[in-house]
Amino acid sequence: MKIIFSVLLIFVFTKSTFSQDVDSTDLMFLLDSEKSNKPIPVIATFKTTRIINGHSIEQVAGGILDVKISHRFGRLNEGAYNLFGLDNAYIRIGMDYGITNWLMVGLGRSSYEKMYDGFFKIKLQRQEENGNLLSVGILSSIMVNTLKWTDANRPNNNSNRLYYAFQLLVANKLSENLSLQITPSLVHYNLVAKEEDPNDVIAIGVGARQKITKWVSFNLEYYFQIPKFKLPNTENVLSAGFDIETGGHVFQLFCSNSTGIPEKNFISGTTGKWYKGDVYFGFNIARVFTLTQEGRETTW
Numbered sequence: 001m002k003i004i005f006s007v008l009l010i011f012v013f014t015k016s017t018f019s020q021d022v023d024s025t026d027l028m029f030l031l032d033s034e035k036s037n038k039p040i041p042v043i044a045t046f047k048t049t050r051i052i053n054g055h056s057i058e059q060v061a062g063g064i065l066d067v068k069i070s071h072r073f074g075r076l077n078e079g080a081y082n083l084f085g086l087d088n089a090y091i092r093i094g095m096d097y098g099i100t101n102w103l104m105v106g107l108g109r110s111s112y113e114k115m116y117d118g119f120f121k122i123k124l125q126r127q128e129e130n131g132n133l134l135s136v137g138i139l140s141s142i143m144v145n146t147l148k149w150t151d152a153n154r155p156n157n158n159s160n161r162l163y164y165a166f167q168l169l170v171a172n173k174l175s176e177n178l179s180l181q182i183t184p185s186l187v188h189y190n191l192v193a194k195e196e197d198p199n200d201v202i203a204i205g206v207g208a209r210q211k212i213t214k215w216v217s218f219n220l221e222y223y224f225q226i227p228k229f230k231l232p233n234t235e236n237v238l239s240a241g242f243d244i245e246t247g248g249h250v251f252q253l254f255c256s257n258s259t260g261i262p263e264k265n266f267i268s269g270t271t272g273k274w275y276k277g278d279v280y281f282g283f284n285i286a287r288v289f290t291l292t293q294e295g296r297e298t299t300w
Contacts, residue, residue, distance in 0.1 A: 039128035039130065039131035040128060040129040040130075040131075041126050041127070041128055041129075042128060042129060042135070044058075044173075045057055045058060045127070045135060045171050045173045045179045045181075046058050046171075046181070046207075047209070047243045047245060047250055048243065048250045048252070048284075048286050049066065049096060049104070049286070050068075050252070051181065051207035051209070051219055051221045052207070052219055052221040052239040052240075052241055052254050052256065052284075053221060053237065053239055053256060053258060053261065053266040054167075054185075054205050054207065054263075054266070055121060055167065055169060055183075056169070056171070056181060056207065057135045057136075057137050057171035057181055059098060059101075059102070059103075059121055059123055059137070060096055060097070060098040060104055060288060061098045061101050062098045062099060062100040062101050062103075062292070063098060063291050063292030064097070064098045064288055064289070064290060064291070065095060065096070065097050065288065065289045065290075065291050066095070066096040066097070066098075066286055066287070066288050066289075067094075067095055067286070067287050067288075067289070068092075068094045068095070068096065068108070068285065068286050069092075069093055069284070069285045070091065070092040070093075070094070070110075070261050070282070070283075070284045070285075071089060071091050071282055071284075072089065072090045072091075072112075072256075072258075072259045072260075072261065072281075072282040073086050073088060073089050073280060073282060074086070074087065074088030074089065074259075074280065075272065075279065075280060076255075076277055076279045076280070076281065077276065077277030077278065077279070085281060086281075090110065090111045090112040090259055090260075090261070091110070091111050092108050092110040092111070092112075092261040093109060094106055094107060094109070094117075095108070101123075102122060102123040103120065103121075103122055103123075104120065104121045104122075105118070105119065105120045105121075106118065106119050106120075106121075108262070110260070110261050110262060110265075112259060112260050112261065112265060113146075113147055113265065114145065114147050115143055115144065115145055115146070115260075115262050115264070115265065116143070116146060117141055117142065117143040117144075117262040117263075118142055119139060119140060119142070119165075120139075120140055120141075121137060121138070121139045121169075122137060122138050122139075123135070123136075123137045124136045124137055124138065127171070127172060127173060133172065134170055134171065134172055135169075135170070135171045135172070135173075136168075136169065136171075138167065138169065139165070139166070139167040139169060140164070140165070140166050140167075141164065141165045141262070141263055142162065142163070142164055143164070143165070143263070143264050144158075144161050144162055144163075145161045145163070146161070154191070159190050161190075161191075162190045163187065163188065163189055163190065163264040164187070165185065165188070165262075165263035165264065165267070166185070166188075167183050167186075167263070168183065168184045168185075169181060169183055170182050170183070177210060177211040178208070178209070178211070179208065179209040180206075180207070180208050181205075181206070181208075182204065182205065182207075183205035183206070183207065183223075184202075184203075184204055184205075185202070185203045185204070185205055185223070185267055186200055186201070186202050186203075187200070187201040187203070187264055187267050187268045188200050188201075189201070189264075189268075192231070197231055197232065198231065201225060201229055201230060201231060202225070202226045202229040203223045203224060203225045203236075203267050203268070204223070204224050204226070205221065205222070205223040205224075206222050206223075206224075207219070207220065207222075208220045208221075209243070212242075215244060215245045215246070216242060216243065216245075217242065217243045218241075218242055219239075219240070219241055219242065219243055219252070219254070220240050221237075221239045221240070222236065222237070222238050222239075223237045223266070223267050225267070225268065230268075231268055231269075233271060234268060234269060234270055234271060235257060235271060235272060235273055236270070237256060237257060237258040237266050237267065237270040238257060238274060239254055239255065239256035239257075239258070240254060240256075241253050241254020241255060241256075249285060249286065249287050250284075251283060251285055252283060252284040252285075252286075253282075253283050254281075254282055254283070255279050255280065255281055255282070256272075256279070256280055256282060257270060257272035257273060257274050257278055257280070258270040258280065259272070259280050
């Protein structure tokens with residue numbers, strides 16, 4: 001908790017000159033803001049809408065479709081016979097769409113637990129130069145497990161298959177190269193394995209991005225589950241990797257002790273231990289498409 005409090009203090013009290021990765025559209029947006037004497041928004045806090053597993057503060061603009069393919073291989077400690085996990089894999093295919101510059105929705109399907117998920121993300125406040133110190137957003141998602149029902153002692157109804165997640169996203173771009181985000185999270189289980197298990201799992205996520213070059217950055221992400229609100233035999237998830245931008249694509253290459261991709265799986269369902277070699281190599285690929293004229297404006 002001392003670490004989390006320290007991060008919050010950095011968010012609130014750090015003052016620096018913010019310079020962003022800009023394309024021609026972003027530059028025109030900033031020039032227009034300057035001419036109208038409006039606060040200049042801080043852009044590119046993170047390179048894409050995910051830090052690694054979890055959502056970042058970034059959203060796609062209205063009229064933009066973001067197609068994401070997420071891949072998680074098997075454990076590195078599976079050895080050479082399974083090519084250190086590369087013989088096994090789980091995948092999520094999803095689409096995120098910007099309804100407006102402040103509202104984004106998404107749908108996806110994962111092979112792990114045959115999970116379908118949907119979410120909406122709202123930007124409440126954007127960090128500004130000489131203005132707001134923080135970018136703030138909220139995320140709400142719903143997930144449904146569609147595996148064949150095997151528990152003969154419990155009814156197979158839709159509500160027993162549902163999970164929900166709620167997150168507050170608070171981010172600060174400290175400098176041109178360094179960004180931080182803190183993400184208080186709640187994951188709700190309609191049905192748990194045992195009566196004494198909590199239906200609500202509470203966790204605090206912390207993410208960071210350190211830019212290395214114009215096109216490459218190092219990302220780090222950690223979700224700490226509050227012990228009183230933690231399911232038994234689960235672990236906190238730690239992930240680290242790189243973002244590589246190539247034109248319209250962003251590749252994220254990383255290692256994590258979680259094989260699940262939706263919030264229910266990686267925040268509250270991680271069982272892998274880094275020190276035992278339960279590490280999964282994975283990647284995310286994001287490709288954006290402009291569907292409307294409004295989508296040509298800068299992203300939130």
